[in-house]
Amino acid sequence: MKNRLYLFIVASALAVCCAERKAEQFKALPFPDVRVPSMMDESAQIAGYLAMNYWNGITDTSRHFPCDSSLVSGVRKDEVEQKFADWTMLLDAVGIPEARKAVARLYDRAVACERKDTSSNVFETFVELSQKYFYDPNSPLRNEDLYLPFVSRLSSYEGLDPLMRGKYERETRLCSMNCVGSRAADFRFSDKSGRIGTLYGVDAEYTLLFFSNPGCEACKNIIGMLGNSPVIASQVRDGVLAVVNIYIDEDIGAWLSYMPVYPADWHNGFDPDLVIRGDGIYDVRAIPSLYLLDREKRVLMKDAPEQKVISFLENLAD
Numbered sequence: 001m002k003n004r005l006y007l008f009i010v011a012s013a014l015a016v017c018c019a020e021r022k023a024e025q026f027k028a029l030p031f032p033d034v035r036v037p038s039m040m041d042e043s044a045q046i047a048g049y050l051a052m053n054y055w056n057g058i059t060d061t062s063r064h065f066p067c068d069s070s071l072v073s074g075v076r077k078d079e080v081e082q083k084f085a086d087w088t089m090l091l092d093a094v095g096i097p098e099a100r101k102a103v104a105r106l107y108d109r110a111v112a113c114e115r116k117d118t119s120s121n122v123f124e125t126f127v128e129l130s131q132k133y134f135y136d137p138n139s140p141l142r143n144e145d146l147y148l149p150f151v152s153r154l155s156s157y158e159g160l161d162p163l164m165r166g167k168y169e170r171e172t173r174l175c176s177m178n179c180v181g182s183r184a185a186d187f188r189f190s191d192k193s194g195r196i197g198t199l200y201g202v203d204a205e206y207t208l209l210f211f212s213n214p215g216c217e218a219c220k221n222i223i224g225m226l227g228n229s230p231v232i233a234s235q236v237r238d239g240v241l242a243v244v245n246i247y248i249d250e251d252i253g254a255w256l257s258y259m260p261v262y263p264a265d266w267h268n269g270f271d272p273d274l275v276i277r278g279d280g281i282y283d284v285r286a287i288p289s290l291y292l293l294d295r296e297k298r299v300l301m302k303d304a305p306e307q308k309v310i311s312f313l314e315n316l317a318d
Helices: 002-025 043-053 077-094 096-116 122-135 144-154 162-175 217-227 230-237 252-257 306-315
Strands: 188-190 196-198 206-211 241-247 267-270 289-293 299-301
Touching (some): 043 096, 077 096, 077 122, 096 122, 096 144, 188 267, 206 217, 206 306, 217 306, 230 241, 289 306, 299 306
Parallel strands (some): 206 241, 241 267
Antiparallel strands (some): 206 289
């Protein structure tokens, strides 16, 4: 009896000790915020430094972090995700070229973490977050131009099986179409009377390319937001802005019946050749989709959130 009691006490003590060690081992660490060098005082320089070095602490391969499925290099996953969302705002502020370099650097550091210790959860977490925030069509922060430097590297990563590499190769190809700074692909469109026009034939300082569907509530909301903005309405009226509203599917009857909803001073048309979606000259993954182009039809914004587009257009008057 005494032996059993002794063994029970010893086992209980060991269990408590192990539980305390485990709790200590997996205690979440605070996110390692990057410190800006004291000699930096210009906001643009600071923003660039933060964008590039934001993830240094969490991707430091010289350190050993607590390992647990709920942690990323010792930091809670939900905190890492919030920091990622904050980082995307920072990337938006520094501009596309610098932002692409920052995304590429994050990928390289995440792969280095994966090669050193797969249990750090760094690599798979940033693959998931980059897809969710940059590529998901429902993300308000989506930006294929920022997803591209990440996914293009994923497509050739030897640590993935061929099926996944093939998936990322396809996404790389799609994201490479109509990148910011390139000239948008031209196409023909027909209006309700059968007259044929082209995207490049539209003459305006700015062109808002709007892929929409009849009956689409989100599209209807964008139509209302554009129409309710006095600044944008004036830009359309004065010929500064042209809205090219294109239907890319086949039910022309449904499109014609929706014509009273579309503003008469827009270029409302459909794709008679079915090339926009069929030939893949635009990667329209979800409707609605907005592209903002300059006079030369160079892409200023690609598949951009409507609030970002509207804010840009309204600020043109400032």
